Amino acid sequence: MRPLIVALLLTLICFDDFKTTFAEDFAYNGEMGPEHWSEHFSMCSGKHQSPINIDLVNVISRTYQIMTFNNFGTKPVSGEMLNNGHTVVVHFEYPENRPTVSGGPLDGKFVFEQLHFHWGDNDTIGSEDRINNVSFPAELHMVFRNDKYSTFAEAAAESNGITVLAYFYKIGENDNESYNEFTELLEEIVTPDTKAKFQEPPTLFQLTEISITQYYTYTGSLTTPPCSEDVTWIDFKTPITISAKQMDRFRHLNTYDNTPMTHNFRPLQPLNDRTVFSSIELTWEEDGNDNDIIKGRSAKPFVDILYGGAVVTKTIDLSNMIVMLLLNLLATTISLN
Numbered sequence: 625m626r627p628l629i630v631a632l633l634l635t636l637i638c639f640d641d642f643k644t645t646f647a648e649d650f651a652y653n654g655e656m657g658p659e660h661w662s663e664h665f666s667m668c669s670g671k672h673q674s675p676i677n678i679d680l681v682n683v684i685s686r687t688y689q690i691m692t693f694n695n696f697g698t699k700p701v702s703g704e705m706l707n708n709g710h711t712v713v714v715h716f717e718y719p720e721n722r723p724t725v726s727g728g729p730l731d732g733k734f735v736f737e738q739l740h741f742h743w744g745d746n747d748t749i750g751s752e753d754r755i756n757n758v759s760f761p762a763e764l765h766m767v768f769r770n771d772k773y774s775t776f777a778e779a780a781a782e783s784n785g786i787t788v789l790a791y792f793y794k795i796g797e798n799d800n801e802s803y804n805e806f807t808e809l810l811e812e813i814v815t816p817d818t819k820a821k822f823q824e825p826p827t828l829f830q831l832t833e834i835s836i837t838q839y840y841t842y843t844g845s846l847t848t849p850p851c852s853e854d855v856t857w858i859d860f861k862t863p864i865t866i867s868a869k870q871m872d873r874f875r876h877l878n879t880y881d882n883t884p885m886t887h888n889f890r891p892l893q894p895l896n897d898r899t900v901f902s903s904i905e906l907t908w909e910e911d912g913n914d915n916d917i918i919k920g921r922s923a924k925p926f927v928d929i930l931y932g933g934a935v936v937t938k939t940i941d942l943s944n945m946i947v948m949l950l951l952n953l954l955a956t957t958i959s960l961n
């Protein structure tokens with residue numbers, strides 16, 4: 625009898641584990657949809673939730689320290705994508721250290737965990753945060769945990785435990801070559817709980833070849849249950865370009881009820897007492913005496929510990945440095961006159 629009871633108990637435990645990991649614990653429609661999340665996950669009704677609409681009239685400009693992106697140019701040794709029934713999640717393994725991000729609005733160093741996506745039925749909707757109520761067709765979330773904590777779950781339960789780098793997409797004429805293998809692999813994970821492996825896993829920079837010196841930042845939450853708060857959001861202003869065909873591949877994934885995953889963004893949440901900040905670029909301001917003065921000096925040429933080829937990024941870095949030097953020179957000349 626005893627082994628039977630043990631076996632039964634084990635089955636129950638495993639089933640419960642299976643349920644927590646794989647069964648539909650939330651959805652974007654119906655009885656498990658966003659308006660019901662807080663019935664099972666109390667934090668989803670918190671006062672500092674994401675996503676939000678970023679109303680540019682109310683955004684406050686702020687100078688931040690340079691952001692540091694370590695190992696964003698490092699090639700992973702392997703990479704795997706999973707259809708988890710809600711989105712496609714990508715995990716990478718690195719030869720040594722994982723990518724980290726620090727500086728800017730961040731308090732501490734944050735270690736890369738995973739990246740995933742949100743998208744909509746068509747190209748006019750899909751992003752979670754919106755700018756002046758305008759949506760982008762999709763949004764990439766790179767999720768990082770504070771290196772003070774050893775697991776994502778531990779970090780999510782703590783204040784200042786998580787940061788998300790958010791990148792919007794826009795549709796362009798041509799395929800984004802860095803997404804070729806990625807979008808092909810999407811065809812292999814149409815069914816929930818299926819995985820596919822990258823032959824040539826991309827670096828984080830290859831997935832996001834944009835200027836990363838300009839961003840909005842605010843304090844919000846995870847946009848899926850358990851909706852943990854005190855997450856630092858960094859939304860880059862420049863969207864990544866992919867083609868309409870590449871975008872459309874996302875919409876062919878299936879959810880647990882075997883319907884296409886056409887819509888996986890959470891509705892907007894109230895801003896309440898929060899402020900959204902904008903990183904300051906070099907700007908000129910009239911001082912009333914015909915002299916221009918530099919208002920912000922934080923063009924923030926970002927610093928990467930370069931491993932591997934982040935060529936595009938180096939160029940951005942260099943051009944920012946040149947602009948800064950020229951502007952400084954000009955400011956010095958003006959003040960000498």
Ligand SMILES: [Zn+2]
Nearest residue numbers: 740742765847
């Ligand atoms: Zn997300």
